Amino acid sequence: xxxxxxxxxLTMIPVVLGTTFIIYAAVYALPGDPVQSLAGxxxxxxxxxxxxxxxxxxxxxxxxxxxxxxxxxxxxxxxxIDFGDVPVSSLIAAGWPVTVRLALTTWVIQAVAGxxxxxxxxxxxxxFPDLAVLGGSTLILAVPYFVTxxxxxxxxGDRLGWFPVSGVDAGWPRSYxxxxxxxxxxxxxxxxxLTRAAVLENLGAEFVDTAVAKGAGRIRxxxxxxxxxxxxxxxxxxxxxxxxxxxxxILIEGIFNLPGLGYQTFQGVxxxxxxxxxxxxxxxxxxxxxxxxxxxxxxVVIDPRIRLD
Amino acid sequence: MTSxxxxxxxxxxxxxxxxxxANGPLRSLLRRPRFVFSAFVVVLLCAVAAGPGFFAGWFGHxxxxxxxxxxxxxxxxxxxxxxxxxxxxxxxxNVIHGTRxxxxxxxxxxxxxxxxxxxxxxxAGYFGGLLDLLISRLMDVFFGFPVLIGMIVVLExxxxxxxxxxxxxxALFSWPVLTRIMRSSVxxxxxxxxxxxxxxxxxxxxxxLVRHVIPNAIAPVAVLTSMSIGGVITAEASLTFLGVGLRAxxxxxxxxxxxxxxxxxxxxxxxxxxxxxxxxxxxxxxxxGDCLRDAFDPRLR
Amino acid sequence: MxxxxxxxPPSPGPLTALPAYDADAPALAVDDxxxxxxxxxxxRTSTVVDGASFQVTAGQTLAVVGESGSGKSMTARTALGIxxxxxxxxxxxxxxxxxxxxxxxxxxxxxxxxxxxxxVFQDALVALNPVIPVGRxxxxxxxxxxxxxxxxxxxxxxxxLDRVRIPDAARRAGHYPHQFSGGMRQRVVIAMALALTPQVxxxxxxxxxxxxxxxAQILALLQELQDEHRLALVLVSHDLAVVAQSADHVAVMxxxxxxxxxxxxxxxxxxxxxxxxxxxxxxxxxxxRGHPLATLPGAPPDPARPADGCRxxxxxxxxxxxxxxxxxxxxVGAQHTSSCHRWQEVTGS
Numbered sequence: 001x002x003x004x005x006x007x008x009x010l011t012m013i014p015v016v017l018g019t020t021f022i023i024y025a026a027v028y029a030l031p032g033d034p035v036q037s038l039a040g041x042x043x044x045x046x047x048x049x050x051x052x053x054x055x056x057x058x059x060x061x062x063x064x065x066x067x068x069x070x071x072x073x074x075x076x077x078x079x080x081i082d083f084g085d086v087p088v089s090s091l092i093a094a095g096w097p098v099t100v101r102l103a104l105t106t107w108v109i110q111a112v113a114g115x116x117x118x119x120x121x122x123x124x125x126x127x128f129p130d131l132a133v134l135g136g137s138t139l140i141l142a143v144p145y146f147v148t149x150x151x152x153x154x155x156x157g158d159r160l161g162w163f164p165v166s167g168v169d170a171g172w173p174r175s176y177x178x179x180x181x182x183x184x185x186x187x188x189x190x191x192x193x194l195t196r197a198a199v200l201e202n203l204g205a206e207f208v209d210t211a212v213a214k215g216a217g218r219i220r221x222x223x224x225x226x227x228x229x230x231x232x233x234x235x236x237x238x239x240x241x242x243x244x245x246x247x248x249x250i251l252i253e254g255i256f257n258l259p260g261l262g263y264q265t266f267q268g269v270x271x272x273x274x275x276x277x278x279x280x281x282x283x284x285x286x287x288x289x290x291x292x293x294x295x296x297x298x299x300v301v302i303d304p305r306i307r308l309d
Numbered sequence: 310m311t312s313x314x315x316x317x318x319x320x321x322x323x324x325x326x327x328x329x330x331a332n333g334p335l336r337s338l339l340r341r342p343r344f345v346f347s348a349f350v351v352v353l354l355c356a357v358a359a360g361p362g363f364f365a366g367w368f369g370h371x372x373x374x375x376x377x378x379x380x381x382x383x384x385x386x387x388x389x390x391x392x393x394x395x396x397x398x399x400x401x402x403n404v405i406h407g408t409r410x411x412x413x414x415x416x417x418x419x420x421x422x423x424x425x426x427x428x429x430x431x432x433a434g435y436f437g438g439l440l441d442l443l444i445s446r447l448m449d450v451f452f453g454f455p456v457l458i459g460m461i462v463v464l465e466x467x468x469x470x471x472x473x474x475x476x477x478x479x480a481l482f483s484w485p486v487l488t489r490i491m492r493s494s495v496x497x498x499x500x501x502x503x504x505x506x507x508x509x510x511x512x513x514x515x516x517x518l519v520r521h522v523i524p525n526a527i528a529p530v531a532v533l534t535s536m537s538i539g540g541v542i543t544a545e546a547s548l549t550f551l552g553v554g555l556r557a558x559x560x561x562x563x564x565x566x567x568x569x570x571x572x573x574x575x576x577x578x579x580x581x582x583x584x585x586x587x588x589x590x591x592x593x594x595x596x597x598g599d600c601l602r603d604a605f606d607p608r609l610r
Numbered sequence: 611m612x613x614x615x616x617x618x619p620p621s622p623g624p625l626t627a628l629p630a631y632d633a634d635a636p637a638l639a640v641d642d643x644x645x646x647x648x649x650x651x652x653x654r655t656s657t658v659v660d661g662a663s664f665q666v667t668a669g670q671t672l673a674v675v676g677e678s679g680s681g682k683s684m685t686a687r688t689a690l691g692i693x694x695x696x697x698x699x700x701x702x703x704x705x706x707x708x709x710x711x712x713x714x715x716x717x718x719x720x721x722x723x724x725x726x727x728x729x730v731f732q733d734a735l736v737a738l739n740p741v742i743p744v745g746r747x748x749x750x751x752x753x754x755x756x757x758x759x760x761x762x763x764x765x766x767x768x769x770x771l772d773r774v775r776i777p778d779a780a781r782r783a784g785h786y787p788h789q790f791s792g793g794m795r796q797r798v799v800i801a802m803a804l805a806l807t808p809q810v811x812x813x814x815x816x817x818x819x820x821x822x823x824x825x826a827q828i829l830a831l832l833q834e835l836q837d838e839h840r841l842a843l844v845l846v847s848h849d850l851a852v853v854a855q856s857a858d859h860v861a862v863m864x865x866x867x868x869x870x871x872x873x874x875x876x877x878x879x880x881x882x883x884x885x886x887x888x889x890x891x892x893x894x895x896x897x898x899r900g901h902p903l904a905t906l907p908g909a910p911p912d913p914a915r916p917a918d919g920c921r922x923x924x925x926x927x928x929x930x931x932x933x934x935x936x937x938x939x940x941x942v943g944a945q946h947t948s949s950c951h952r953w954q955e956v957t958g959s
Contacts, residue, residue: 011449018450019459026463037466138599142592144543146550147566147584150573158574206736212692214802215724216754224750229741243455250461251551265461269552274465281462288455304741304786 001300008296012289019285020074024067027278034059038274039083049083053275056081074286079279082268088279091264095280098260099249101172105180106245110187111238117188118195118234119227125200133196137189146251149182153255166257179256183248187241194237198230205229232303239295243288337604344600350593351535358409365402373402373560384578391582394565395572403565404582410561411590414476414545415538421480422487422537426530429484430491431518434526435499444492448485457547464553475554479541487530487537494526501525532605536598539591546587562587624721625709632708637842638672638689638727638810639665643702645684645693645866656913658684658697660866666859668809669840671833673857673874675850675889679910681866682846686812688712689844690729691719706810724751728803730832732815734795738787744798745771745783751805770801774831793824797831804835811836812844817852829856850886851893854878859945862886865911865921872946882940882948882957884926920951928952 028034035053039045045053054060057080058069073080079088121133140148156178157165163178164170202208203226211225252258254266261280268276300306338344357364365373368390376398384392391400433444451459459482467474498504504521512520548554549563550570557564562583569579625631645659659681666672676682687693689704691711703710706726711719731737739747748770749763758766764783771779774797787795796816803811813832817825833856836843847853854860857874862885870883881887888906908925917923919934926933930952937949942957950956 014446015449015453018446019453022450022454022459023462027466034466037468138592138595142539142595143584143588144546144550144591146547147580147588150580154574154577154580206731206733207739209687209692210729210731210737210799210802211739211750213690213723213729214751214754215720215722216750217720220754224742225739229739232741247455247457247461250457251547254551266551269461269465277465278462281458284458285454288458289453292453302741304743305788 023282024070039272043272052085080275082273082275095261095264098258102176103245105176106183109184114188114191115195118192119199121196122199137192140185140189145186149255152182168258179252183252186244186248195234198233202226202229236295236299242291246284343596347593347596351597354590358412361406365405373406392578404586407560407562410472410559411542413472415542417476418479418541419534419537422483425484426487426491429488430495434492434495451485461553470556491530494529498522498526532602535594539594543591625726628709630709635708636665637668639705641703644700646700647696654914658866658913662868664861666842668842670858671843673845673853673860676863677910680863682863683814686814686846690723725755725806726808727810728808730799730803730813730816733819734799743784748802774801792820796828807839810842814846850889870948876946880957882942882953883950884928884956885922
C-alpha cells in the first residue's frame with residue numbers, strides 16, 4: 001500500500017506541474033499585457049494596482065523565473081492578489097466553508113438519489129421505473145443546470161416561498177437545500193446510469209445464484225451479493241462527480257448568491273477581476289487532483305481484485 | 310432560401326447513408342421513434358442555422374435588430390410569439406438567429422476535437438514508445454482540470470470572444486476524452502492480422518494508418534461525436550452565461566441568457582425561450598448519439 | 611448418518627416438520643418435470659425440460675449426462691428453485707424425502723436451500739462473490755440459517771476449509787476467490803455446499819473448468835465426503851467417461867428428456883439407446899486402440915421446434931418410420947429403461 005501511495009503521488013507531480021503551468025501560461029505568457037488582459041478591455045487599471053501586480057507576479061523576470069515564483073507561492077498558499085491588493089487567499093479563507101457545505105450536501109443528495117434510482121431501474125429493468133429513470137436522466141442532461149437553477153429559484157423561492165432565494169442567512173440546511181438540489185442534477189443521471197449498469201451486470205452473475213442456493217433471503221442477496229460488488233465503480237464515479245460539482249458551484253453559487261468560492265469566481269468574472277478567477281480556479285484544480293488521488297486509493301482499498309505490485 | 314434549406318438536409322441524409330456497412334442498422338434505426346425524433350430535431354436545427362432569415366420571418370418580424378425600447382421585456386403579442394427582449398427586439402427572431410452560433414460552436418469544436426483525437430490517437434496508439442508517453446502524460450494533465458474550470462481561466466484572459474476562439478478553447482479541453490478512446494481503439498487494431506500482414510508486405514506507415522488502422526479504429530470515436538456536439542453546446546451556453554464565452558455581436562442562446570440574467574424573475578420568457586431551444590438542441594444531439602451508439606457500436610451495448 | 615465432528619450435527623431441520631416428510635422416501639425424486647420458457651414477443655414456447663424423471667437415495671450417486679442444452683443443468687437448478695428469469699415449471703414434482711419442493715412457498719424453500727439441498731456450481735471463479743473473503747462466504751451459510759453467530763460461523767468456515775484439505779485454512783479463509791487456483795476454488799465451493807451437511811448435493815459440472823489431474827482429485831473428494839455423510843449425490847456432466855463408472859446410476863438426457871436410465875456398469879456394458887451408444891463411442895477406451903473415435907453428426911434440436919416423435923430421430927442412424935411416434939419407456943433390464951423403439955437392435959448389435 002505504501003509503495004502504491006508513493007508511486008501514485010509521484011505520478012501526480014507532472015500533472016500538478018502541467019496544470020499549473022497551463023493556467024500560468026494562459027494568464028501571463030499570452031501576447032499582450034497580462035495586467036490589462038486580466039482586467040478585460042473595458043477596465044482601466046490604476047497604475048498603483050498594476051505596479052503591485054507586476055511586482056507580486058515578478059512580471060519583469062523571464063517566463064520560467066516567473067513560473068517558479070508563482071509555483072512556490074502556490075506551495076505557500078499564495079494564490080495571488082486582486083486589483084485592490086487583497087490576497088486571493090483571504091477570499092478563499094472566507095469562502096471555503098460555504099462551498100464545502102454546498103458541495104457535501106450536493107454530494108450526499110447525488111449519492112443517495114443516483115444509486116437509489118439506479119438500483120430501482122436495474123431491479124425493474126425494462127419496465128416503467130427503468131424507462132422513467134432513463135428518460136428522466138436524458139431530459140435532465142439536456143436542460144443546462146443553470147437554467148434549472150433559475151427556474152427552481154423563481155418557482156420554489158419567489159412564487160412558492162418554500163426556500164430562501166439568496167444568501168446563506170437561513171443557515172444550513174435551509175439556504176443550501178435548493179442550490180444543492182439543482183447542482184445535484186449534474187451528477188444524478190450519470191451516477192444512476194452507472195449504478196443501473198453495474199447492478200444489472202451483477203444481478204445476472206452466478207455468485208448471486210450461489211447465494212440463493214445457500215438459502216439467503218432476498219434482501220441479503222441484493223445487499224451483499226449484488227450491491228456490494230457494484231459499489232466499486234459507483235464509488236469511483238461518485239468521487240469523479242466531485243470534480244464536475246466543483247465547477248458547478250461557480251454558476252450555482254452565483255445564481256443563489258452563496259458567498260463561497262464559486263460566488264467569488266462568478267463575481268470575479270462579472271467585475272473583470274481576473275486574478276481572483278485565476279487564483280480560485282487554481283485552487284479548484286488542485287482540489288480536484290487531490291480528490292482523484294483519494295478516489296484512486298479508495299478504489300484499491302475497496303476492490304480486493306486489484307493487486308498492488 | 311429554398312436552396313439554403315435543402316442543402317443541410319441533403320448533406321445529412323447522404324452522410325447518414327454512407328457509413329452504414331449493411332442495410333440493417335439504418336433500417337432498424339428508422340423504426341425507432343427516438344431516432345426519428347432526434348434526427349428530425351437535428352436536421353431542422355441545422356436548416357435553421359443555415360438559413361435563419363427564412364425561419365425568423367415566419368411571423369412577419371424577421372429582423373433581430375429592429376428594436377423599439379418601448380416594448381422592452383413585453384410578453385408575447387400578435388406577430389411576436391415569444392415577446393420582446395430587454396432592448397425591445399423581437400425575441401423569436403433573436404432565438405432563431407442564435408441557432409447559428411450555438412450550433413456552429415458545437416460543430417466546429419467537435420470537428421477540431423475529432424481531428425485532434427484521430428491524429429494524436431493514431432500517433433500514440435500506432436507508434437507507441439516515447440510519443441505515446443508524451444501524449445498520454447499530456448492527456449493526464451488535461452484530465453486534471455475539472456470540467457469548465459480550465460476553459461474559464463483561459464477564456465477569462467482571452468481578449469477575443471468570437472465563435473472561432475471560443476471553439477478553440479473548448480476543443481483545447483475536450484480533446485483528451487476522444488483521444489484516449491481513439492488510442493485504445495488503435496491499440497487493438499494495430500495488432501490484428503491484416504494490419505500485421507500489410508506491414509510485412511512493406512506498406513508504409515501512412516498507408517497502413519489511412520487504409521487499415523483508421524477505418525477500423527474510428528467507430529467508437531465517431532459514434533461519440535453527436536453526443537459531444539450536445540455537450541459542447543451546453544458548455545458554451547454555461548461559459549457564455551457566466552460571461553467568459555461568446556460576447557456580442559455574436560448571438561448564441563448563451564449570449565441571450567447572459568444579457569437577460571438580471572431580468573429573469575420579472576420576464577420569465579427571456580429565460581424560457583432561449584433555454585427551450587438550447588435544451589431541444591442538446592436533447593436532439595444526445596439522443597441521436599445514443600441511437601447511433603446503440604446501432605453501430607455493439608461493444609457498448 | 612455418520613456423526614460429524616462439527617458442532618452442527620445433521621439435525622432434523624424444517625423439512626421434517628412437514629406432513630409429507632418420509633425418512634424412507636428417496637432423498638431426491640424428480641418426476642415428470644416439465645420446464646419451459648413461455649412464448650413471448652417474437653419467441654415460441656421453448657420446452658427445455660420435458661418430462662424428466664429420476665431419483666437418488668441417500669449414499670448413492672446419480673449421474674445426469676447429456677450435451678449442453680439437453681436440459682440437465684436446468685433440471686438441477688429446478689431442484690433448488692433457482693431457474694433463470696423467464697423460465698417456469700409447467701408440471702411435475704421435485705421431492706426431497708417425499709416433500710415436493712415445487713409446492714413450497716419462497717420462505718420455506720429458503721430454509722431448504724443450503725440446509726437439505728446444496729449445490730456445487732461449474733465455474734467456482736464466477737460462483738464465488740469476488741469482493742468477499744471466502745471464509746465469510748462459507749460462514750454466511752451458517753448465518754442465514756441461524757445456525758451460528760458471526761464468530762462461531764467464522765470458526766466453522768475454517769474447519770470446513772480444513773476438511774476439504776485447503777492448506778493453512780485459517781489464513782486462507784481471509785483470502786478472496788481470485789487468490790486461489792481453480793482446484794482450490796472448487797474445494798471452497800464444495801466446503802460451502804457441505805456446511806450444513808445437506809441430504810442432497812447437486813454438483814453441476816463440478817470439474818469441467820478444471821485440469822484433468824485436478825478433476826480426479828475433486829471427484830475423489832466428492833466421493834469421500836459422500837461416503838462420510840451418506841449424501842445423495844447428483845453429478846451433472848456432459849462427459850460420460852468422467853461419471854459412468856463412479857456413478858451408481860446414470861440418467862442420459864437428450865433434448866429435455868431422459869432417454870435412458872441404468873445402473874452405471876450396466877449402461878456402460880449394455881447401452882440400450884443409440885444416443886448413449888454414440889456418447890460411449892466418442893469416449894476413448896482401452897482395447898479399441900487403432901479404431902477411429904466416433905463422432906455424432908448434427909446438433910441437438912431447437913427446444914422451440916422439437917421433432918415429432920423421437921427427438922433423436924434426425925441424428926439417429928437407426929431411425930425408421932415408426933420413430934415418428936413418441937417412443938414409450940421400455941424396460942431393458944433391472945432398473946434399466948430406454949426410450950427407443952428399436953432398443954433391442956442397439957443392445958443386440
